[in-house]
Amino acid sequence: MTITSSNQIQKQWKISTPPDLDGFADAGTGLPILIRTLLAKRGIVNTESARNYLATPKSLTDPTLMPNISKAVSRLIQACENNEKVGIFGDFDVDGITATTLLTEGLGNLGIQPIPYIPDRFSEGYGPNIEAIKKLADQDVTLLITADCGTSSVNEIDQANRLGMEVIIIDHHSIPTVLPPAYAIVNPKLNGSYGSEPAAVGVAYKVLTVLYQKMKRPYAHIEHQPLVALGTICDLVPLVGENRDFVRMGLEAIRSTNRPGILALAKESNLEVSEITAETLGWIFGPKINAAGRIKHGEIALRLLLTKNEVEAEILALELANLNQQRRHNTEKAIILLSKKINHSDMQKPLIITGDSTISSGIVGLAAAKIAEQFSRPSIVMEIGEHESRGSCRSANGFNIVELLQRHKDLFIKFGGHHGAAGFTINSERITELKNRFFKDANLHFNLNELNSELEIDEYLELNNNHHQTMQWLDLMGPYGIGNKVPVFLSEKIQIVGKSSVGKNKEHLQLKLIHQEQSWDAIHFNSSYHDLKIDEYIDIVFSLEHNNFRGKKKLQLQIKDLKRSNTE
Structure with a gap:
C-alpha cells in the first residue's frame, strides 16, 4: 500500500509487507495481533523468542567470546599484582567518558593506580597523540589502556611501546587494514565472533566482568550499569541483542543509583530518577555530557561521573547545563551559515x-x-x-x-x-x-x-481509547533506536480541533486532534503545515509516546508526516 504525502519533501507512505505469524500459533490470546505483527517485522518470529524478548533480561553474551579479552585480562591481573600505574586514554564523547569512568573505578578498586586522561578536542583532537603519551610516560605509566579510540592509531601506539608502555586497546570502531602494535586489541569488530556490536563502554564492562571473575573479587555490576546504558544509547550503536539488554538493565539500576553525578544531572533537569528513560539519557543527559568536550574540556564530564561529593556534582552538572546552552547557540549559528552555502x-x-x-x-x-x-x-x-x-x-x-x-x-x-x-x-x-x-x-x-522516497509504516492503527494498553506493550518492546526502530503507524481522517506553533522559533506544530470522540495531543517537529485550519481532517503517520508534563504522564502522538485527508 503506497500513499503520496503532500509534504514539501514528497515522501511515499508505504505500509510494510505483512509478516508470517504462524510462529505465534501457540501464543493464545495474551499477545495482541498488533504486537505479534510488530515483533515479527523486527525478526522476533515465534512465541518463545517473543517471550524472551519481552522478559526482564537475565544474562548477557559470554564475555570470553570477545576477541583478545583473556590476553588483556591476564595483563591487567599482572598490573594489579605489581601495583602498576595504568594510563586510561579516553575519548571526549559520552561513550569515551563513561568507558573511562568504568575503567578508572574498576581498576582502582583492585589496587591499580589509574591515571585517566581525556584529550582536549581543540588542541589534541580525537584519539591518542604523541605529546599525551609522553606526559603519561613521565608519570611512570607502564600500561596504557585506550577507551573508545586507538584501533587506527598505529604511530601513536608504536610510540607508547618505545616509551616502555604496553597497550591494551578497548574500542569498537571499524578495523583498518593495518593494526597498531598493541599488546591486546579488545574490539568486537576484530573477527566478528562476538555476535553483537557493543559501544566501548560495553566492551569495558565486559573486560571488568572477566577481570573480577578471574581475581575472584565481587564486581558491583549495578554501580556501572547506568553508565553502560548511557554510553550505549548516546553512541548510537544498534539497540538489539546485548545492547538492548545493556540499556534495560541500566535503566533498572538507575532507579536505585547513589552516584552523585547521575543524581545531579537528574536534579538539574528537574527529573526524579524514577522518571529517567532511554530518551532522557539520549536527549537530556547525553548532550550535557558531550557539551563539556565540545565547548570546553571533556574532563569536566569525567569529574562529574567520578565524584563522590554531592555538592561538587551539582556544581559540575550546572556547568555542563550552561555549556550545553552555549553549544546549542553555536550549533544554530553554524546551521544557518552552512545552509546558506x-x-x-x-x-x-x-x-x-x-x-x-x-x-x-x-x-x-x-x-x-x-x-x-x-x-x-x-x-x-x-x-x-x-x-x-x-x-x-x-x-x-x-x-x-x-x-x-x-x-x-x-x-x-x-x-x-x-x-x-x-x-x-x-x-x-x-x-x-x-x-x-x-x-x-x-x-x-x-x-x-x-532519497526521500519512502516513509515506512508498520501498521494501520485506529485511534481509540485502548491504546494505553498498547503503549504498555510498546514499552516492553523498547528501548528504541538503530536496529529497533520505534513503531510507526498510519491513521486517517483525524479532525483538528486545536493548533499552535511552539518552539524557540515557532517551528514546531502542536495539535489537538479528535477521532471517534477520543481527543489526542500531537506534536509535529519542524513542521511545514502551520497553515492547517481548525476542523480540517488530516491523515497522519505517527508514533505513540509518553509525555511527562508537571508530573503527569499521558499519551501523545509524535507525527512523522501528514497530509490533508481526501474527504470526497
Whole structure:
C-alpha cells in the first residue's frame, strides 16, 4: 500500500509487507495481533523468542567470546599484582567518558593506580597523540589502556611501546587494514565472533566482568550499569541483542543509583530518577555530557561521573547545563551559515561537503548530523584551518561512511569511525581533491534517486481509547533506536480541533486532534503545515509516546508526516 504525502519533501507512505505469524500459533490470546505483527517485522518470529524478548533480561553474551579479552585480562591481573600505574586514554564523547569512568573505578578498586586522561578536542583532537603519551610516560605509566579510540592509531601506539608502555586497546570502531602494535586489541569488530556490536563502554564492562571473575573479587555490576546504558544509547550503536539488554538493565539500576553525578544531572533537569528513560539519557543527559568536550574540556564530564561529593556534582552538572546552552547557540549559528552555502547544484550530488573557518571542531559533528537529516544524504562538515582542517561525517540511507574514508585513506593525516559516523584530519590544501574524489566515489555507491522516497509504516492503527494498553506493550518492546526502530503507524481522517506553533522559533506544530470522540495531543517537529485550519481532517503517520508534563504522564502522538485527508 503506497500513499503520496503532500509534504514539501514528497515522501511515499508505504505500509510494510505483512509478516508470517504462524510462529505465534501457540501464543493464545495474551499477545495482541498488533504486537505479534510488530515483533515479527523486527525478526522476533515465534512465541518463545517473543517471550524472551519481552522478559526482564537475565544474562548477557559470554564475555570470553570477545576477541583478545583473556590476553588483556591476564595483563591487567599482572598490573594489579605489581601495583602498576595504568594510563586510561579516553575519548571526549559520552561513550569515551563513561568507558573511562568504568575503567578508572574498576581498576582502582583492585589496587591499580589509574591515571585517566581525556584529550582536549581543540588542541589534541580525537584519539591518542604523541605529546599525551609522553606526559603519561613521565608519570611512570607502564600500561596504557585506550577507551573508545586507538584501533587506527598505529604511530601513536608504536610510540607508547618505545616509551616502555604496553597497550591494551578497548574500542569498537571499524578495523583498518593495518593494526597498531598493541599488546591486546579488545574490539568486537576484530573477527566478528562476538555476535553483537557493543559501544566501548560495553566492551569495558565486559573486560571488568572477566577481570573480577578471574581475581575472584565481587564486581558491583549495578554501580556501572547506568553508565553502560548511557554510553550505549548516546553512541548510537544498534539497540538489539546485548545492547538492548545493556540499556534495560541500566535503566533498572538507575532507579536505585547513589552516584552523585547521575543524581545531579537528574536534579538539574528537574527529573526524579524514577522518571529517567532511554530518551532522557539520549536527549537530556547525553548532550550535557558531550557539551563539556565540545565547548570546553571533556574532563569536566569525567569529574562529574567520578565524584563522590554531592555538592561538587551539582556544581559540575550546572556547568555542563550552561555549556550545553552555549553549544546549542553555536550549533544554530553554524546551521544557518552552512545552509546558506548549500545551493541547488549541491542538491544534485550524492553527498554534501561543506565547512567554514568560523565553525568550531566541537560542533562539526552536530552540524553534519543536522544537514544529513535535513537533506537525507551523507554529509561532511569541516572546520577549515589555515594548514589543517578537521571534518566530521554523518551517514544517511544506509551508506557506510567510514568505508568511504578507508577507500581514500591516503588523503588524511588521521581518520576513524564506524558505519554511521566518522571523522578525519586533512591538510587544507587537499580539500578540493577530497571533494572531487568523494563525489566520484559516492556516485558509484549511493543512489541519489532513492532519497526521500519512502516513509515506512508498520501498521494501520485506529485511534481509540485502548491504546494505553498498547503503549504498555510498546514499552516492553523498547528501548528504541538503530536496529529497533520505534513503531510507526498510519491513521486517517483525524479532525483538528486545536493548533499552535511552539518552539524557540515557532517551528514546531502542536495539535489537538479528535477521532471517534477520543481527543489526542500531537506534536509535529519542524513542521511545514502551520497553515492547517481548525476542523480540517488530516491523515497522519505517527508514533505513540509518553509525555511527562508537571508530573503527569499521558499519551501523545509524535507525527512523522501528514497530509490533508481526501474527504470526497
